[in-house]
Amino acid sequence: MSSPVLLSLSSFIKLDRSVSTPLFIQLAQQIINGIQRGFLATGAKLPGTRLVSNQLNLHRKTVVAAYNELEAQGWIDIIPNKGTFVLQQSKTKQAIPYTTPPLSSSQYPDKTGYPINNSNILDNPFEVNIADYSFSDGTTDIRLTQIRSLSLQYSSSMNRKGNLKRMSQYHENGSLYFKEQLSNYLNLSRGLHISKYNLLITRSSEMSLYLIAKVVLKPLDKVIVAELSNFAVNMTLLQAGAVLETIPLDKDGISIEALREKLMKTPIRMLYITPHHHYPTTVSLSAERRLELLQLANEHGFVIVEDDYDYDFHYEKAAVLPLASADTNGMVIYTGTFGKSLAPAFRLGFVVAPQNLVHEMNKYLGIIDRQGDIIMEHTLGEMIEEGEIHRHLKKSIKVYRERRDNMSALLNELLKNYISFETPHGGLATWVEFYRTQSLMNIKDKCLKQGLLIPRHILYQNKQISAMRIGFGHMDTLELEQSILILKKALESF
Missing domain, CATH: 3.90.1150.10 (Aspartate Aminotransferase, domain 1)
Structure with missing residues (x-):
C-alpha cells in the first residue's frame, strides 16, 4: 500500500517542465508550500527518494537535490538509517490547522484573511471595448503618432553621451533639464511666468490632482465643481474627504453669481474648473467671468485648480490664456498633460504652482513615484528644445x-x-x-x-x-x- 504521505505529495505537487525554473526547485518549493498549508504535518516521515521519483515521474537525482535544498533551508531533517522527516514541533512553530484546506498547493486565496478598507467611490466605471x-x-488617435520617429528619439536620447551627466542630476525633484525645457515651453505657449522650480512632474493628470488634494485639502473641506463635471475628478476629491457642492453653468462657463452667493453663506476651500473648454460641455469661460473669478479668489482666499486638459487643441483662433497667467497672488494651481498629441507612453502630467506648494507635493510624490521616468523626461525635453513637439x-x-x-x-x-x-x-x-x-x-x-x-x-x-x-x-x-x-x-x- 502506498504511503499516505506519498499520496499527499502526488495530490498537490504539480510540476511544469515548460518553465525555466529547475524541477528540483519546483519540487522543493511545493513541498514547502505543503508544509506551510498543513498538508504535511510536522514530524511526518517523507517517503524515500526512489518512491517519490517513481510516483512523480522524476529522475531520482532530482528528488535528492530537492531534499538537500529543503534540508539546507531548514524544512526537513535527514536522519541517517531512520529517514527524512518534516521538521519536528520543537524546531518549528505550531502549524495553524486548516478545517477545509485547498485542494491544490498552487491555489491562491480569493480573499484576504483580514479586513481591508473598501472604497465604492473609486470603483472603476470604464468598460472594456469589444465592439467594432x-x-x-x-x-x-494613436495611429497618427509617428511611433518609429518617437522610438528613434527615445533611443538616441538614451545613447547620447551628453545625457550621462544630465541623468546623474536626477533626484527626487525630477529631471531639472526637462523642467527647464517645459517651463520655457509653457511660458511661450501659455503666457506663464514660471521657472523650473514651479513645476511638479507626474505620471498623469489624475496623479496631479491626487497630490494637490493630499496637500491642500482636509476632511470636510468644501470644494466647488460645476453641476456637470468630470466624474473621475469628483471621485478623487471625495476620496480625499472633501464635501462637494455644485454651481450651474451656461454658454459662458460656470456661474460666477452662483459662486458669489455660496461664498456669502459659507467659506469654501477650493474651486475645480476647466475654463478653456469646460468638461464635458466644451464651453469656454468668458473673459469677464475670468476676471471676476480671480477677484473672488483673492477676496475670499479659496484655491482655484485650473485643469487645462486640452489646451493644445484649438482650431479657429488663438487659445485663451489660462487664469494662471494672470494670477499674481498665488491663488491658482495650474495642471495639464504634456505630450497629449503623442502616444500615451510619451505623456506626462504636470502641476504649476508656487514653490512652497510644489515642495510639499514633492514629498508625497517621493513616496509613490520617487524615481519617475528620467529617460522619458530627457526625451521629451529634447523634443521641446529641437522643436519636434511643435512640428x-x-x-x-x-x-x-x-x-x-x-x-x-x-x-x-x-x-x-x-x-x-x-x-x-x-x-x-x-x-x-x-x-x-x-x-x-x-x-x-x-x-x-x-x-x-x-x-x-x-x-x-x-x-x-x-x-x-x-x-x-x-x-x-x-x-x-x-x-x-x-x-x-x-x-x-x-
Whole structure:
C-alpha cells in the first residue's frame, strides 16, 4: 500500500517542465508550500527518494537535490538509517490547522484573511471595448503618432553621451533639464511666468490632482465643481474627504453669481474648473467671468485648480490664456498633460504652482513615484528644445480640425431631428443634447447590439438634461460615419 504521505505529495505537487525554473526547485518549493498549508504535518516521515521519483515521474537525482535544498533551508531533517522527516514541533512553530484546506498547493486565496478598507467611490466605471466602434470623451488617435520617429528619439536620447551627466542630476525633484525645457515651453505657449522650480512632474493628470488634494485639502473641506463635471475628478476629491457642492453653468462657463452667493453663506476651500473648454460641455469661460473669478479668489482666499486638459487643441483662433497667467497672488494651481498629441507612453502630467506648494507635493510624490521616468523626461525635453513637439502638434491639429468638421457635418446631416449641438472651437469632443429625454442607457444598449460601444461615463442625464459628450479625435472618416449611423438607427427605434 502506498504511503499516505506519498499520496499527499502526488495530490498537490504539480510540476511544469515548460518553465525555466529547475524541477528540483519546483519540487522543493511545493513541498514547502505543503508544509506551510498543513498538508504535511510536522514530524511526518517523507517517503524515500526512489518512491517519490517513481510516483512523480522524476529522475531520482532530482528528488535528492530537492531534499538537500529543503534540508539546507531548514524544512526537513535527514536522519541517517531512520529517514527524512518534516521538521519536528520543537524546531518549528505550531502549524495553524486548516478545517477545509485547498485542494491544490498552487491555489491562491480569493480573499484576504483580514479586513481591508473598501472604497465604492473609486470603483472603476470604464468598460472594456469589444465592439467594432466606440465613442470616447475626447481622446487622440494613436495611429497618427509617428511611433518609429518617437522610438528613434527615445533611443538616441538614451545613447547620447551628453545625457550621462544630465541623468546623474536626477533626484527626487525630477529631471531639472526637462523642467527647464517645459517651463520655457509653457511660458511661450501659455503666457506663464514660471521657472523650473514651479513645476511638479507626474505620471498623469489624475496623479496631479491626487497630490494637490493630499496637500491642500482636509476632511470636510468644501470644494466647488460645476453641476456637470468630470466624474473621475469628483471621485478623487471625495476620496480625499472633501464635501462637494455644485454651481450651474451656461454658454459662458460656470456661474460666477452662483459662486458669489455660496461664498456669502459659507467659506469654501477650493474651486475645480476647466475654463478653456469646460468638461464635458466644451464651453469656454468668458473673459469677464475670468476676471471676476480671480477677484473672488483673492477676496475670499479659496484655491482655484485650473485643469487645462486640452489646451493644445484649438482650431479657429488663438487659445485663451489660462487664469494662471494672470494670477499674481498665488491663488491658482495650474495642471495639464504634456505630450497629449503623442502616444500615451510619451505623456506626462504636470502641476504649476508656487514653490512652497510644489515642495510639499514633492514629498508625497517621493513616496509613490520617487524615481519617475528620467529617460522619458530627457526625451521629451529634447523634443521641446529641437522643436519636434511643435512640428508634431501642428500636423496633428490639421487632422483633428478635419475630424471635428466631419463630425459636425454628420451630426447636421443624420441627427438634426434628434439633437442640438455647437461646433467646438477646440478640444477633441462635441457636446450633444437630445431633444427628447429618453433613456440614454437604452440607447447605449441598442447601439452595443449594432457594434458601437457608448461608455457610461460620457452620458449625462437628469431631470433637466439628456446629453452626451462624443469624442471625434480617435476616429477616422469611415469609423465616425458608421458610428453616427448606428446611433441614428438606435434613435429611430424609439
